[in-house]
Amino acid sequence: MAYIEKDLELFPAPGLNVIKFDESYTHGLTGYDMKAVDYIIEYSDFYVFLELKDPDAPNARSRNKQEFINEFKADTLKTSLSKKYRDSFIYRWAQDKVDKPIHYYVIVSSTSLKNVDYGVLTDKLKKFLPQQHNKAWKRKLAAKCLVAPIEVWNKEFPDCIIRRRSLIGHD
């Protein structure tokens, strides 16, 4: 089964436990100002919190240009992505589902961005998540945190690849 996120789709191998988390039936607390990551994927020894950002989506630029640019500015991403992670973490904690390390992946699909841009966004997100604090914290809030393009994700998770729908014949 493929999970569709506008022009992107997540195509997990059979048996892989994927939760579409940012939905009223799985989460339902957005009315309480709790944000949610797009997907939670369960592996044997860790969870992946996955957020998909797609500025290259065919229809993405049809809306107000400045609004669009503001959405993808580093500071906006930093604020929204850290809140999504933290709120999802709290939700899962209340479900008693923080029983494995969590890896946070933010996939930004943009042909304009270079490796250094992804590196900068990763640093920025780690800093403000925050992934770790001073010595008072005994563990990291996220065991791993990475902002990356689709290709990096697909290489790391060949059992759960992301595809662009418009390139494989879907509109």
Add this chain to the structure above:
Amino acid sequence: MFTRIVFDRFTAFQKADIVFSPGINVLIGENGTGKTQVLKALYAAADVSVTKKSFAEKLTKVFLPSREHINRLVKRGVGRGSGSLEVFRKIGTEELRLRLSINSWEDSHLKATLSGHKKTWFEHPVHSVYIPVKEMLANAPGFKSLYETRNIHFEEVYADIITKALLPPLRGPSDTARRKITSILQKAIDGKITVQKEEFFLRNKQGNLEFTLLAEGFRKLGLLWTLVQNGTLLNGSVLFWDEPEANLNPKLIKTLIEVLIELQRMGVQVFISTHNYTVLKEFDLQLTQTDKVCYHSLYRSQNTNEVEVNTTDQYDLINPNKILDTFTDMYDREIARSY
């Protein structure tokens, strides 16, 4: 090992108190926030412990204020006043302190007042080397004697680095740690450094290439090779390096940071200043849990406009991180341009 420095109305600092890592210390901050001044002050304090010269005079030679008036190092303010710096270092379990107080109305270094553990400080030399931003080895022939005999306007760090690079290699076999470092460097520069009549050469299969014809990045790594080879950088010594990234290809920065981390593992205390994202990121990527590091972020307070310092041992917690902010700004502009 230096443990701390305290400034009170000294150069760029109104008041500052910085606690150091016994391993690597990375100073970041915009121009004019005093990074180089921290390195120079510590270097002067280390150097006099070996030469037994006057700390006030060494500071004057290293900072080179106009007409060598030491009172120009006192932070400018309203009316007369004094400035001071206080340097702390640890020998075993004992912490030594050396304090220099300078009056703003007295220009001679002879009038500055030295206090603290003066006797013990000079009885326990700490060997150090200061690598300035500008590469000097290519200009070595004759420079040392010229500096010693004529009053030429160069900060003393330039003469000092040449003197230290010209020391002959240590006798006997080198230990594993030194061999590891020299082999990393030899691989990067594809050869070894030789000296003939104060002139530096890179020797490899093609023959001898004089430093003036060698890319500046290779000269820098060659200098490091020389300092390890001749024992200037040994366990217990201190390396100060102002903007090591200058003229270095980003590809070589990985090697440079690898060597700095290895030096730290060998017991060398390292101080560098940087404006470079690659340098900072390489530390983040290459350092392990057992390595010792502190990042010192120097910045001007929005309220007082005075320089303040935040220290952390974690890359993610560097605050403010002006280098990352600059790259973030470039990312934002790329997004604005592309969409």
